[in-house]
Amino acid sequence: MTDGLDRSLLAMAERGQRPRCGDWSEGGQWLSEDPEERAAAARWCSGCPVLLECAQAALDLKVTFGVWGGVDYTRREYRPRQST
Ligand code: SF4
Numbered sequence: 001m002t003d004g005l006d007r008s009l010l011a012m013a014e015r016g017q018r019p020r021c022g023d024w025s026e027g028g029q030w031l032s033e034d035p036e037e038r039a040a041a042a043r044w045c046s047g048c049p050v051l052l053e054c055a056q057a058a059l060d061l062k063v064t065f066g067v068w069g070g071v072d073y074t075r076r077e078y079r080p081r082q083s084t
Helices: 003-014 027-031 035-044 051-061
Strands: none
Touching: 003 027, 027 035
């Protein structure tokens, strides 16, 4: 289901590269609970060498959260539970 993305990521790794979302210092933005951070992450996907494969994987996996291939798939915003 994600074979294309897996192959492309492995090829990047063999070249000593990784996508920006794989950078420990900022990778959390792609799964952030803050919609503004996810919007920034989606912009940072631009120019990613595996963007098309990532976008296809998101469709194949029917993802419902996080940023994939420049698109924020998070369907429901995080809301802290209210005490009763
Ligand atoms: S396109 Fe996919 S792999 Fe590339 S930075 Fe965005 S989320 Fe990461």
